[in-house]
Amino acid sequence: MEAASLPAGLELVAGGGAGLSPEKRAVLGSSLLLLQRDYRFERVWFWGCIQGVRGAYYIAEGLGPDRAAPRSRLYSLNCVEWSLLPPATKEMVAQAEQLKGRFQGDPSFEYENPEINAEDAEGLIEDSKELLIKEEARLVATIEQIDRAVGIIPRGAFVKTPLGSVHENRNFEGLSLTEAKKLSSYFHFTEPVNLKNKTLLEKADLDPSTDFLDSLEHDVPQGSWTVQLEKGGTVVVLRSLLWLGLTFYHVPMTKQYGYVYFGTGEKNLDLPFML
């Protein structure tokens, strides 16, 4: 969620029981501003918090002029000092997917990769470095996976210019209440995958300036999002069931929206059994 709307946003997301202590809220107000100054970001988003066994990671993202470009990610253990994370690579993501269990809370902790076939082991004995994965790499890969899978925005909030870059839509007044309850009004804020598979008839109805992303309607498995009205029906809260802890809020007919992750950083692979 936007750093500027952090206090209000946290109030709206608190229905899940997770939030930040007053101390962290107070320090984030200033430390995120300083991040913006130091790294020359145009926008700073507070991404959320990943709970480890011995400590927690607080994550922030910085956006440049093109909002859809790959974002810079920073982490902190105490919300005061932030460290830049390396960009995620496919190998990192593939390796991190094999790891199971909680985060430890120590960025230099090294995991031993237990799932190695006998054939692979022979090849890898030479490169013993590949057997150990640092928790920092796992952190990067997890954030990338979460953003790609469940980072969402309301339809119409961002607009694509003819030059290809993406900006906030200044004319976005918020979704109406009926629109806000439908999954098709929300998009994944990442490279679209299903867009080109739509039929020509569907594509004719789309507005290329606002409908350039995948909507949530066709997420697999169906039902992996819960849509609820909270606070007496004034806030629409979407929670992801695939990554438990990701919460998206939007106040209909206003410009307030945002998503935040408070959780353990583990994918819920039991989802099909649980629905």
Place this chain on the structure above:
Amino acid sequence: HGPYQPHEPGYGLYQPGYSPYDDQIPDLNSQKLAIENAKAYLLESSTVSGLNLYDHLANMLTKILDERPTNAVDIIENISKDVKWAQFQKKMDTLRDEHEILPTFEAAEKRKALFLRANGEGAEELEEDIGETPLPNVMETAFYFEQAGIGLSKDESYHIYLALKNLITVHPIQTCRFWGKILGLEMNYIIAEVQYRDGEEEEEEGEEEEVTEEEEKGMGEIEEEDEDEEKEKDEPPKSTYKPPPVIPKEENGTGANKYVYFVCNEPGKPWVKLPPVTPAQIVCARKIKKFFTGRLDAPVVSFPPFPGNEANYLRAQIARISAGTQISPIGFYQFAEEEGDEDEEGGRDTFEENPDFQPLPVAEMVDSLSTWVHHVQSILMQGRCVWLNPIQKSEEEEDDEDEEEEKAEEPEELQQEVGPPLLTPLSEDEGIQNIPAWTAQPSTNLIPHHAAAILQSNRWPGAYAFASGRNFENIYFGWGHKYSPENHSPALPPPVQAEYPSGPEITETTDPTVEEEQAFKAAQEKALAAEEEEEEEEEAAEDDEEEDDD
């Protein structure tokens, strides 16, 4: 000489009266005519929409000049669209607009009702009960948890506070506690843990028991009729399957049913009481993992089939979470001093507050897990807190059947299950793989003087506890499932049961082939022929003998 066109060589050369900024028509009258023509063209109404460009441009420019947005040229198309759209909104309110009742308004009404005090009754009760009230101080608890970043927004906490107050005025309650919030797919659950005043147990329990007894009698009659009919027909072999004995649930007020739980979906909605939990439900809940939908009457479709609906599943999960994660600082509770109870099976199950409790400093509470104890009994494998031998009971109940058969087929003796006794410190809790069962932190590292000790459970993610001085509290915010690093694999269906013992009269044999039949026939004929010869010989022998005797 007219104005130069762009392709002519004289174009662009500045000449007085002929600069590019002059109007193309120099003559004043024809200029006016041209303006009027242009304006008439702009005032032309569109055949499709009935608007005309002149009014539209005027409205647009008025709007822009009123609002003065930055970079208006970039959003001019959107402004144009907005102005057109505004045409279609009728300024005169029709009746339809007035009657539009959004669901948000109804919800707001319910929440407002929480804040209204019932006149008359409210004032009198306040005077009596200000001293002791079972109402917990939800806001104080919320404050301590907020120091750790856990909890609902202040608004919601206050609404829950008032909803609990309503609960207390309606039911005769001795102690009440905000247990926590469980999230669901369509709606969430807010849960209150309650203990009734002694002697004020619900009469609904008696009604339920009577109903079940009547049902059983009805069933018994139907069964007898069926058996009579069946005896006349040729019966297939009866199965020797005897279902395992049903383990009875614990009495209200003891063990897993020590507390009664009330749930509601949102503060303002009526509280619904959850039924007591049975051991079978707990045993089954351990094997399944399902999300809650938010409707208490929703069926739970799973394997092994869950004996009940969502209300039962919710109650079973609440019982498991309470048994696993309700903790208190050591010394806050102590056992009542009755020495006679020590020999009883199952250990002690009652405790009372210790008046001499000395709170430990926060640093100690955080460093060592042995400063915390569980104050809720753990649930055994059987599904109860106090072990019950099901075989003894079944012998008493089934006196009608052959007792000899019963005793001969008695399954292996069940060993008494023992769980950790009440008030066990947390250091005895097993971790999962290499993760300890609890994570302890102070609420703040910057100001240790007023910090509180915060514990998070790693086995039940979402269960938290805090302690600060004499205050402590437990709470749960989560989806209601246990943590397991391994993926959930559902139970396999049991192997196919043997229906009946196989014996010679039931087993199929292959029919004999033609050659075998012929060989058999030939052998039979040989045997017959051999017998006839022997008989003839015997007869001959007998005749001879008879002749001899004569």
